Amino acid sequence: MTDPIAPGAPLIEAHGLSYARNDEPIFGPVDLQVEAGEALLVEGDNGSGKTTLLRVLAGLLSPQAGSIRYPGSAQSGLGPRGQAALLGHALAHKAELGCLENLEFAARLFGRRPGAEPETCLAEAGLAGYEDQPARSLSAGQRKRLALARLRLTAPRLWLVDEPFANLDLAGIALVNDLVERHLHGGGAALITSHGAYATGAYRTRVLHLGPRR
Numbered sequence: 621m622t623d624p625i626a627p628g629a630p631l632i633e634a635h636g637l638s639y640a641r642n643d644e645p646i647f648g649p650v651d652l653q654v655e656a657g658e659a660l661l662v663e664g665d666n667g668s669g670k671t672t673l674l675r676v677l678a679g680l681l682s683p684q685a686g687s688i689r690y691p692g693s694a695q696s697g698l699g700p701r702g703q704a705a706l707l708g709h710a711l712a713h714k715a716e717l718g719c720l721e722n723l724e725f726a727a728r729l730f731g732r733r734p735g736a737e738p739e740t741c742l743a744e745a746g747l748a749g750y751e752d753q754p755a756r757s758l759s760a761g762q763r764k765r766l767a768l769a770r771l772r773l774t775a776p777r778l779w780l781v782d783e784p785f786a787n788l789d790l791a792g793i794a795l796v797n798d799l800v801e802r803h804l805h806g807g808g809a810a811l812i813t814s815h816g817a818y819a820t821g822a823y824r825t826r827v828l829h830l831g832p833r834r
């Protein structure tokens with residue numbers, strides 16, 4: 621389940637992917653491939669379909685056309701839905717549970733990255749000292765940090781992260797880049813949506829633009 625994946629191995633491939641809502645095209649057709657060790661930055665204006673694309677890739681919405689393949693899913697034993705972790709606008713914390721309990725709960729649901737410990741992931745996300753604090757009493761930026769700690773702790777190698785820089789201070793933006801960089805160096809990959817206002821970190825990044833070219 622936790623075999624190392626060689627850098628360069630594709631973690632997701634999509635061909636001719638498009639999505640329409642009530643016959644209105646939202647995005648596509650789109651071809652993409654994301655390999656272990658790289659990030660794909662999904663850019664586009666407000667409403668261009670970035671969030672929708674992530675939700676389609678996560679299996680929460682069905683595409684109108686096209687195919688999605690997770691090449692590692694057969695040998696991982698996790699199945700296609702277990703290959704990707706989505707960090708969306710709704711962070712899905714358990715409001716009454718403490719930060720550490722939230723992480724332990726997520727690890728039971730999604731599996732744990734080999735060697736990852738909840739306390740360490742919490743500290744890496746800048747939340748040391750918040751172990752027992754209920755998620756409901758965190759600030760928006762702290763909630764985002766808890767979600768990043770969850771990504772870092774859990775098993776999926778592909779991160780689908782929607783506007784990860786929103787609500788974060790400058791240190792938080794650097795933190796996102798640091799966590800993504802470590803994840804990629806460990807054989808992971810990430811799709812990251814952005815309006816293009818933030819510089820990504822020092823990791824291998826390609827860009828997919830949704831919507832009309834400017």
Ligand SMILES: Nc1ncnc2c1ncn2[C@@H]1O[C@H](COP(=O)(O)OP(=O)(O)OP(=O)(O)O)[C@@H](O)[C@H]1O
Nearest residue numbers: 641646664665666667668669670671672673813815
């Ligand atoms: N639940 C929904 N019901 C109806 N229309 C929706 C829904 N969610 C999104 N849309 C529409 O789908 C289109 C794409 O939305 P989406 O959220 O994917 O764009 P986005 O590129 O992520 O936008 P933003 O940069 O503002 O976050 C928009 O026109 C939006 O109005």
